[in-house]
Amino acid sequence: MAHVCKVFSRRLSTSTAVRSAIKHVTVIGGGLMGSGIAQVAAATGHDVIMVDQTDDILAKSKAAIQKSLGRVAKKKYADDGEAQASFVGEVMSRISTNTDAVAACGKTDLVVEAIVENLDVKRRLFTALDAAAEEHTIFASNTSSLPIKDIASATKRQDRFGGLHFFNPVPMMKLVEVVKIPETSNETFERLVNLGKAMEKTTVECKDTPGFIVNRLLVPYMMEAVRMLERGDASARDIDTAMKLGAGYPMGPFELADYVGLDTTKFIMDGWSQKYPDIEIFRKSDLLNKLVAEGKFGRKTGEGFYKYDKK
Ligand SMILES: CCCCCCCCCCCCC[C@H](O)CC(=O)SCCNC(=O)CCNC(=O)[C@H](O)C(C)(C)COP(=O)(O)OP(=O)(O)OC[C@H]1O[C@@H](n2cnc3c(N)ncnc32)[C@H](O)[C@@H]1OP(=O)(O)O
Numbered sequence: 001m002a003h004v005c006k007v008f009s010r011r012l013s014t015s016t017a018v019r020s021a022i023k024h025v026t027v028i029g030g031g032l033m034g035s036g037i038a039q040v041a042a043a044t045g046h047d048v049i050m051v052d053q054t055d056d057i058l059a060k061s062k063a064a065i066q067k068s069l070g071r072v073a074k075k076k077y078a079d080d081g082e083a084q085a086s087f088v089g090e091v092m093s094r095i096s097t098n099t100d101a102v103a104a105c106g107k108t109d110l111v112v113e114a115i116v117e118n119l120d121v122k123r124r125l126f127t128a129l130d131a132a133a134e135e136h137t138i139f140a141s142n143t144s145s146l147p148i149k150d151i152a153s154a155t156k157r158q159d160r161f162g163g164l165h166f167f168n169p170v171p172m173m174k175l176v177e178v179v180k181i182p183e184t185s186n187e188t189f190e191r192l193v194n195l196g197k198a199m200e201k202t203t204v205e206c207k208d209t210p211g212f213i214v215n216r217l218l219v220p221y222m223m224e225a226v227r228m229l230e231r232g233d234a235s236a237r238d239i240d241t242a243m244k245l246g247a248g249y250p251m252g253p254f255e256l257a258d259y260v261g262l263d264t265t266k267f268i269m270d271g272w273s274q275k276y277p278d279i280e281i282f283r284k285s286d287l288l289n290k291l292v293a294e295g296k297f298g299r300k301t302g303e304g305f306y307k308y309d310k311k
């Protein structure tokens with residue numbers, strides 16, 4: 001009898017898991033990350049609503065997705081222009097846009113937030129969405145550095161809240177960190193892991209600790225690089241070259257910072273230097289702050305540590 005119950009309960013849990021599979025995803029924030037998350041979710045068969053503040057921003061987000069899909073399509077379908085166009089068209093057809101975040105969360109399985117790295121802004125957003133979203137809807141943040149618990153506590157659904165930390169560029173990077181807080185239910189965590197896998201990512205599990213796994217190791221490395229530059233020990237170009245040829249990294253630290261966005265890297269360091277004032281490596285970088293103050297955010301503005309051709 002016990003064996004029959006075990007088989008039955010396993011089938012039940014499987015059917016429950018299948019029934020609760022995430023199919024509709026609302027992505028709030030159509031910037032570097034949100035557009036990538038929307039693209040990969042749509043390319044892996046999910047229905048997506050992408051939200052940002054203005055229609056103009058959303059038009060730019062869709063154009064970026066279209067361009068990225070074009071690069072993916074060329075690799076998938078070589079010289080078959082028709083197949084490439086059909087692939088891009090089909091994926092784009094699964095992405096709708098909205099400037100009203102509350103309206104976009106009324107009927108969805110998952111809300112993934114990828115807005116500015118600012119705790120108050122993220123908390124205000126999730127408080128507003130909490131009242132509008134259905135009971136079964138899961139919330140997740142793509143934050144690089146903020147405690148998930150500090151974001152989740154702005155809602156009444158901490159059992160249905162987790163971190164989904166994708167990596168830039170989302171179409172190329174195979175990793176997603178799935179972060180749980182103590183309140184995250186087992187079903188929620190399982191659904192987030194299953195979504196990561198459905199998006200053809202490799203998932204790793206982490207606790208809600210500063211920087212999760214990758215950024216806990218990446219931030220000190222990149223901050224050491226900028227200290228090296230500030231001391232005049234070596235040039236940015238030579239530091240990047242050294243790390244690519246000496247450590248096998250695809251990008252050196254300054255190329256990567258320009259790629260991530262110096263605004264975002266500053267927001268991350270502002271938070272950590274304030275939260276951990278006694279940790280020297282997190283002390284703010286005058287050079288980074290100067291670049292951001294001058295509007296030099298890296299690739300996204302055409303200049304950061306390096307200058308870029310306007311594409
Ligand atoms: C040092 C200053 C200190 C500042 C403070 C620091 C503190 C804060 C730092 C923490 C930041 C954390 C951010 C975040 O939370 C965590 C992250 O995301 S970290 C970033 C992780 N990502 C990486 O490390 C990326 C490393 N780079 C690469 O992997 C590659 O360079 C690249 C981006 C894939 C590009 O590939 P390349 O070969 O270099 O160049 P190409 O552009 O020619 O691309 C080749 C090929 O790839 C395909 N492709 C590339 N990009 C895309 C895309 N966006 N969409 C689709 N396809 C893409 C494409 O097929 C390309 O071929 P092509 O089409 O050009 O023929």
Ligand SMILES: NC(=O)c1ccc[n+]([C@@H]2O[C@H](COP(=O)([O-])OP(=O)(O)OC[C@H]3O[C@@H](n4cnc5c(N)ncnc54)[C@H](O)[C@@H]3O)[C@@H](O)[C@H]2O)c1
Nearest residue numbers: 029030031032033052053114115116117142143144168260
């Ligand atoms: N850039 C990276 O490499 C990277 C990688 C992983 C995670 N992240 C994290 O992802 C998040 C977004 O980073 P990004 O690089 O995509 O930033 P981004 O500046 O490229 O995009 C942020 C987008 O959010 C929009 N936005 C801001 N406030 C909003 C609001 N209240 N409602 C709707 N939209 C709003 C902005 O208009 C912008 O388009 C941050 O939390 C960041 O830490 C960034």
